[in-house]
Amino acid sequence: MKKLLQNIASKKSLLLILVGPLLVATSAFYQQTLWKAPATADAKKSPLKADDATITAGKAVYAQHCQSCHGKKGKGDGKSAATLNTEPGDFTTAATQGQSDGALFWKVEEGRKDMPSFKKKLTEEQAWQVVAYLRTLK
Ligand code: HEC
CATH class of the missing domain: 1.20.5 (Single alpha-helices involved in coiled-coils or other helix-helix interfaces)
Structure with a gap:
């Protein structure tokens, strides 16, 4: 036994x-x-209207904080991109544009690997503004 x-x-x-x-x-x-946002983050809706003012503000955030890696048109070809270990991806593709505002917002807030977390660098409003701007890059 x-x-x-x-x-x-x-x-x-x-x-x-x-x-x-x-x-x-x-x-x-x-x-x-x-890289998948949790369901609660994924379902979150932007509190902002994606009007001209929001998009203009988002564009300014993007130029200052995102463009160096993600490139002017969001293709992932910014001037620092070559120095990264992770590819920044391509915002013009369905892979990115198919994600919800909430998911993109969460990724901006959290970051991963070479993608910095912007929780402390941007206000939530700025992060939603930049998400609205990302939609114009499709
Ligand atoms: C230092 C370089 C760098 C900067 C600056 C940067 N990113 Fe990123 N970003 C990355 C990298 C690298 C990835 C891919 C991360 C991964 O897959 O692990 C990424 C991924 C993302 C994703 C996910 C894309 C997808 O299809 O899932 C979003 C959204 C994003 N970044 C938005 C932003 C925004 C908005 C800013 C500015 C506020 C920004 N990033 C600034 C490097 C950067």
């Missing part, structure tokens, strides 16, 4: 040894490739 239990226990740990790293690697892979 003891032997049987030991046998089962060792099989289980063998399974864990084999499957554990695989799970860790897969989730790391997904986190690296997919």
Whole structure:
């Protein structure tokens, strides 16, 4: 009986040894490739109207804080882009434009890897303004 239990226990740990790293690697892979906002952030609506004033303000934020990496037209070809380890992506594509305002806002606030967090650098209003501006780059 003891032997049987030991046998089962060792099989289980063998399974864990084999499957554990695989799970860790897969989730790391997904986190690296997919950068997804949590559902609550994704559902958040902009408190601003995307009118001329908002977009003009967003453009100014973009020129000062984003353009160096993301490029003038949002293609990811700013002058610092070549020095980054992560590609900034392309704002003109459906991959970016297909995301909700809330998701883009969350990414600006949180940052990831080479993408800085702007939580402390911009007011929430400025972050929503720049999201409205990103929509004009499609
Ligand atoms: C130092 C360079 C740098 C600056 C400055 C920067 N970004 Fe980024 N940004 C990145 C990189 C690199 C990524 C890709 C990050 C990743 O995939 O992990 C990114 C990703 C993003 C994404 C996600 C795009 C997508 O399709 O999911 C958004 C949105 C974004 N940036 C907006 C901004 C805004 C708005 C600003 C200015 C307020 C800004 N970024 C400033 C480097 C930068």
